[in-house]
Amino acid sequence: MVMEKSDKTPMYQYIMNDIKRKIETGELKPHDPLPTQIDMAKEYNTSEITSRRALSDLVQEGYIYRIRGKGSFVNENVSAPAGQAIRTIYFAHKNNEVSTFNHPFFTDMFQGIKEVCEENGIEFYLWNFGENYELPEDPHAGIILLTTNHSFDISHLTAWQEENRRIVTVHFYYPHLGIPYVIVDNLTGGYLATQHLISLGHRSIGVILTGNSIMELNQEFSLRLQGYRLALSQHQIPFDQDLIAVMEGEDERGDMGYRGFKKLMSLDTPPTAIFATSDFKAIGAMNAARDMGVRIPEDVSIMGYDDVEISELTYPRLSTVNQNTHKLGQRAAEILLFELKDQEKGSVRDEIVPTVIVRDTTAAIKQRKTSRK
Incomplete structure (x- = not known):
């Protein structure tokens, strides 16, 4: 049954009243989809501007809600006071x-x-x-x-x-x-970053973290470390605490990655890949590699985290994780x-769930020479 329109009722208000009636009588039930503003304009023989205003005001009054890319839906509780x-x-x-x-x-x-x-x-x-x-x-x-x-x-x-x-x-x-x-999901993010490096054949993977110690990491870095350990465990790769570099600080900075990279590469057996748990640290690690004459990704792969805009402009372009x-x-x-x-x-x-962004700083492992100068 269609409501009759009074000549004095604005069209947008008429549409609103009709939809309210359908909701209140149960013709439209909670979470039922409404027509798009284009379809509604055709149904009521009016303009899209009018139908858009009607939908917007219905949202304001709590009758409907919108989800981007999906449409408008009837609210579950329309009896709540406006x-x-x-x-x-x-x-x-x-x-x-x-x-x-x-x-x-x-x-x-x-x-x-x-x-x-x-x-x-x-x-x-x-x-x-x-x-x-x-x-x-x-x-x-x-x-x-x-x-x-x-x-x-x-x-x-x-x-x-x-x-x-x-x-x-x-x-x-x-x-x-x-x-x-x-x-x-930082645990999954840490897992995916590490899994990407493992899929390229790396078994010795260093990690650069931010914190006062491995026991004093904040929630996000602790979870990324857990993801790293989970990926190693699933591939039967032993966890080596020597491959963990924890850099002090509260704000992410390039010098953390610079110092972390140097620490990891000074090991008797340096890692073939490094997961820097932020792009800022990863870029700092890349700078350290350049100063040390270490080639990326030929000598070591580097993985970042965050997908900051500059990560696509580094040379080589930084592989990372988009959150x-x-x-x-x-x-x-x-x-x-x-x-x-x-x-x-x-x-x-x-x-x-984060997404791995594969660029140029990660590559399949190459046979490492027995000695390193």
Whole structure:
């Protein structure tokens, strides 16, 4: 049954009212797809601009949600008061340097968040909660939270939970608190990087990590090391702690890779391949190789991690791991907007699988000479 249109009712409002009626009467059920804005314009004999506005306003009122590349769908709970709906998403952090956000880990993530927000009429901002841990005053805002192991006071997470803040964490996660999270699967990333080198015939693979010691690695580097060890184990390659170079520091720098490379190559039997657990360290290792007269990839293969823009411009071009943080950003926003249920927040989680990017710094192993000058 089609609703009759009053001459005084704007067309976009007529479309909205008709779809609301279909939802409220059960003709359209939760998660049912809606026509595209093109098909809707044809169905109601109107323009795409009008149908787009109708869909956008339906999102704002909480009747439907959108998923990029898939379409518009009926919300599961359309009876929730409109005032409770998320209208703004903040990416919240503690005093991060602005320059940090130029890293593709963040720029790609922000683009993913922004796309989901734009499709659903949601505002998106960065928010520095600072030393006072002050979140936006809007209690219904969605918070995509970035924490760090060395400076974040975890007690504030519990306080925010008690305030019923709508939070999803990225990068780091806290399983014991049951807070929804989306992370890059660093264990799988470390595994894939190492597996790539093993597939080229390498059995002696060094690793350059960031931390105070092998026992004091942050969450991401610890998981990448676990992935490295898992790949070795599956190929019956013994784990050799001498092949692990841990460089002190909090921020990734080229000199870490430079020093790590020299340390590994000074071993009596140097590795034939090195997995530097960031592109910055990998590029530093490449600089050290050049200064030492070590050819890449003829004498040693080097694998990075992050796929920063410059990695495709190095000579030779750096093989690396792309963390797929564009997808991470999309999923974080989608979880906040469409998947959170107060009674089961802890069950909402996702892990994004990285992708190996093969370029020129990795190659099949060549027979090494018995002596090295």
